[in-house]
Amino acid sequence: MEKRLWDHVQRVRQQSPLVQNITNFVVMNNTANALLAVGASPIMAHADGELTDMVGVCQSLVINIGTLDNQWLESMLQASATAHRSGKPWILDPVGAGATRYRDNAVSRLLALRPTVVRGNASEILALAKANSGATKGVDSRATSGEALDAARYIQQRYGSVVCISGEMDIVVGEGPLVYIRNGDPLMTKVTGLGCSATAIIGAFIAVSSDTVEAVSAAMGLLGVCGELAVAVSAGPGSLQVNLLDKLYNITEEEFVTRVRISHEA
Amino acid sequence: MEKRLWDHVQRVRQQSPLVQNITNFVVMNNTANALLAVGASPIMAHADGELTDMVGVCQSLVINIGTLDNQWLESMLQASATAHRSGKPWILDPVGAGATRYRDNAVSRLLALRPTVVRGNASEILALAKANSGATKGVDSRATSGEALDAARYIQQRYGSVVCISGEMDIVVGEGPLVYIRNGDPLMTKVTGLGCSATAIIGAFIAVSSDTVEAVSAAMGLLGVCGELAVAVSAGPGSLQVNLLDKLYNITEEEFVTRVRISHEA
Amino acid sequence: MEKRLWDHVQRVRQQSPLVQNITNFVVMNNTANALLAVGASPIMAHADGELTDMVGVCQSLVINIGTLDNQWLESMLQASATAHRSGKPWILDPVGAGATRYRDNAVSRLLALRPTVVRGNASEILALAKANSGATKGVDSRATSGEALDAARYIQQRYGSVVCISGEMDIVVGEGPLVYIRNGDPLMTKVTGLGCSATAIIGAFIAVSSDTVEAVSAAMGLLGVCGELAVAVSAGPGSLQVNLLDKLYNITEEEFVTRVRISHEA
Numbered sequence: 001m002e003k004r005l006w007d008h009v010q011r012v013r014q015q016s017p018l019v020q021n022i023t024n025f026v027v028m029n030n031t032a033n034a035l036l037a038v039g040a041s042p043i044m045a046h047a048d049g050e051l052t053d054m055v056g057v058c059q060s061l062v063i064n065i066g067t068l069d070n071q072w073l074e075s076m077l078q079a080s081a082t083a084h085r086s087g088k089p090w091i092l093d094p095v096g097a098g099a100t101r102y103r104d105n106a107v108s109r110l111l112a113l114r115p116t117v118v119r120g121n122a123s124e125i126l127a128l129a130k131a132n133s134g135a136t137k138g139v140d141s142r143a144t145s146g147e148a149l150d151a152a153r154y155i156q157q158r159y160g161s162v163v164c165i166s167g168e169m170d171i172v173v174g175e176g177p178l179v180y181i182r183n184g185d186p187l188m189t190k191v192t193g194l195g196c197s198a199t200a201i202i203g204a205f206i207a208v209s210s211d212t213v214e215a216v217s218a219a220m221g222l223l224g225v226c227g228e229l230a231v232a233v234s235a236g237p238g239s240l241q242v243n244l245l246d247k248l249y250n251i252t253e254e255e256f257v258t259r260v261r262i263s264h265e266a
Numbered sequence: 267m268e269k270r271l272w273d274h275v276q277r278v279r280q281q282s283p284l285v286q287n288i289t290n291f292v293v294m295n296n297t298a299n300a301l302l303a304v305g306a307s308p309i310m311a312h313a314d315g316e317l318t319d320m321v322g323v324c325q326s327l328v329i330n331i332g333t334l335d336n337q338w339l340e341s342m343l344q345a346s347a348t349a350h351r352s353g354k355p356w357i358l359d360p361v362g363a364g365a366t367r368y369r370d371n372a373v374s375r376l377l378a379l380r381p382t383v384v385r386g387n388a389s390e391i392l393a394l395a396k397a398n399s400g401a402t403k404g405v406d407s408r409a410t411s412g413e414a415l416d417a418a419r420y421i422q423q424r425y426g427s428v429v430c431i432s433g434e435m436d437i438v439v440g441e442g443p444l445v446y447i448r449n450g451d452p453l454m455t456k457v458t459g460l461g462c463s464a465t466a467i468i469g470a471f472i473a474v475s476s477d478t479v480e481a482v483s484a485a486m487g488l489l490g491v492c493g494e495l496a497v498a499v500s501a502g503p504g505s506l507q508v509n510l511l512d513k514l515y516n517i518t519e520e521e522f523v524t525r526v527r528i529s530h531e532a
Numbered sequence: 533m534e535k536r537l538w539d540h541v542q543r544v545r546q547q548s549p550l551v552q553n554i555t556n557f558v559v560m561n562n563t564a565n566a567l568l569a570v571g572a573s574p575i576m577a578h579a580d581g582e583l584t585d586m587v588g589v590c591q592s593l594v595i596n597i598g599t600l601d602n603q604w605l606e607s608m609l610q611a612s613a614t615a616h617r618s619g620k621p622w623i624l625d626p627v628g629a630g631a632t633r634y635r636d637n638a639v640s641r642l643l644a645l646r647p648t649v650v651r652g653n654a655s656e657i658l659a660l661a662k663a664n665s666g667a668t669k670g671v672d673s674r675a676t677s678g679e680a681l682d683a684a685r686y687i688q689q690r691y692g693s694v695v696c697i698s699g700e701m702d703i704v705v706g707e708g709p710l711v712y713i714r715n716g717d718p719l720m721t722k723v724t725g726l727g728c729s730a731t732a733i734i735g736a737f738i739a740v741s742s743d744t745v746e747a748v749s750a751a752m753g754l755l756g757v758c759g760e761l762a763v764a765v766s767a768g769p770g771s772l773q774v775n776l777l778d779k780l781y782n783i784t785e786e787e788f789v790t791r792v793r794i795s796h797e798a
Contacts, residue, residue, distance in 0.1 A: 024310070025291055025294050025310070025557055026294045026295055026298050026310050027295065028557050028558045028599075029295060029558055029559065029561060029562065029724060029725070030295065032558050032724035032725070033723065033724050033769065033770070033773070036721075036722045036723070036724055036769060037722065037768070037769055037770070042724070043628075043631075044556070044557070044558050044598070044599055045599065045600070045628070045632075046599060046601060047600055047601040047602065047634060048601075049602070049632075049634040050600075050631075050632035050633075050634035050635060053631070053632040053633070053634070054631065054632060057631065066310070067294075067310055067311060067312060068311070068313055068316075069312060069313040069314075069337075070313065070315070071601075096309075096311070099309075099316075099319070099320065099323065100311075100315075100316035100319040100320060101316075101319070102313060102315040102316035102319070103316065189302075190302045190303065190515060191299065191302070192295060192298035192299050192302055192308070193295070193298070234512075235509075235512040235516065236303070236511060236512030236513070236514075236515040236516050237299065237302060237303055237511055237512065237515050238299070238303070238507070238508040238509060238510065238511025238512040238515075239508055239509070239511075239512055241299070241508075241511075241770070242508055242770040242771055242773075242774055243767075243770060243771075244770065245768060245769055245770025245771075245773075246766075246767040246768030246769065246770040246771055247768070248768075249722060249768040249769050249770075250767065250768050290576070291557055291560050291576070292560045292561055292564050292576050293561065295561060296561065332576070333560075333576055333577065333578060334577070334579055334582075335578060335579040335580075335603075336579065336581070362575075362577070365575075365582075365585070365586070365589065366577075366581075366582035366585040366586060367582075367585070368579060368581040368582035368585070369582065455568075456568045456569065456781060457565065457568070458561060458564035458565050458568055458574070459561070459564070500778075501775075501778040501782065502569070502777060502778030502779070502780075502781040502782050503565065503568060503569055503777055503778065503781050504565070504569070504773070504774040504775060504776065504777025504778040504781075505774055505775070505777075505778055507565070507774075507777075508774055
């Protein structure tokens, strides 16, 4: 299995997919650098006059609502509708879902365009499900990991999306058995936007694979393993950000397969 | 006194205040990372549809006019009005005040919402006072440090804001005696946006303290001391930016209290 | 010749020109840091209410269309028209020209304002010429280096711009003999926005020199040499970005003149 995940890493390096991103201002630079480091080719564009063309030339699309406003939301909707129509894989990162009604409305509209993957933390996934299930159909407001899992299953069944709940342990929810990834380091939460990097890297991986659950698992495993290796040589979050990009670029198969901790639901 | 300032540093680490930022595109990433490094929780949002909600859940607000335009100014006014109404501490960074009439008009409107703190360099503070004093009531156009101090006192008295004039020596102007902080290094001016980081860090400190002058002094002392320690291990401005984030994250009480150089007006 | 190029580097350090930038969200931070590292003073502003004032106080203007939209395009047009009218040097970076019709229309409008310099890769320069030559007047759609050179000559003759085609070998196309610069390292393509940094650095160099071809050559040589020296001490693209800023700041005359590889058309 570890070896199969590595094949995904290799495929991105070899095929260098073009990934179109509409993401937030805070992380645009990191995101582009993370995509370059794993071997993908990032594009960042958001003008309504060119989005259809841009999505057309790309192999996948990343939508991240971090610094959302009305103009950018329209761009996100246009781009994801284009991806949806043309059967192009796309991923939604519902940053801050649950924090405001404004965000909940936005993610509901995006979710209706059936993202190939949704990646968020437990509370964001829960908020997403709540915002889309009318009242509270079986989804509660306190985010325990069990509830987030129920929420993920709900989204998966209703929209067909593979859902990745990221946290100390990442859980990938598809049609089959759950996948658990246990990599990463707490220091990674002290660097802004590594969740956004995870989303973008998944965006690159689903561009070159039709096994979405495995592609998501490989991407999360890669970031987690590289994070661990980078933390080991970092004095704090500043150097971690730098060392992580280096490691995403130069990680070897041996480093990856010996360190990635992946398992399946029994 | 040095020990008391360290208590502020500790309090931010322990309480991890939620700090809402409307800041400029150039520094958003650094600002978020600086806030994370000192132990705070940054939020960056600017849509008018959610600002009231966002300010509501945060402990403080940071407004920085760097890459200002009309849409963002409206967001800044809405957010700071919300903070003002609810008695929530907020800080204004009048980047580039004095450079254009457009900026001067913007800062005047923001100042009317009575920021808890204003932080800028001598010429920005002077421009701020000029823009708000009609003709030139005792404030002249050449920015000597004495004039900036007069300008700061004017703002303090008229708007009740604590004013921090940053420079080789930082001066904190409140109702009581002036506070002087003599830390930092000239290389810090070769990294973009460290003034903006100072403002954001102050934003975190005033979120968890009601002694604003002391909180501002602690924040400026922290950035200055960390800057000195980071410069000592840096080959240039690139590595300084990285090492500074590391040091903000891992500075110890001993490093801080032995190095911070703070004094009061006699 | 190498010595003469170094004089340009020195002049920027001594005169610290004020460079106004309207650039893309992805690279704003790097661009500002690159300008600071070479000794220039970056300004980033885009509001229509202040652009004329801002361009007025600056020594040069940088326009980069990376994350273009209609609002930003209007700002770019306003700023470059102001620069054009007042005879202030300005540089255009046509990021992604050729990718969409939207971009081609935008660069055509900007080109009509006669940039002092245009810098792009071969396919961008080719797209630029095509978009401005009606049908295909002698410019073909496949970007060979010969075709890009024809395209550059076309732009140079029609708009009077010095054109820099960057790539493994950079070519500077002015009225006189071509200049070739053979510096840099492939790892530089794995850091986002180093082309944008090149454009901004050229913007600083043309602010303090009237020999545009030489200023462009010096700027490209500087970035290439610093890139090589930085790669030599970097583990990957993360550390390269950091080390490059350090080297732009502390490169010595000897490092530069012994390493820069510049030649002229016979």
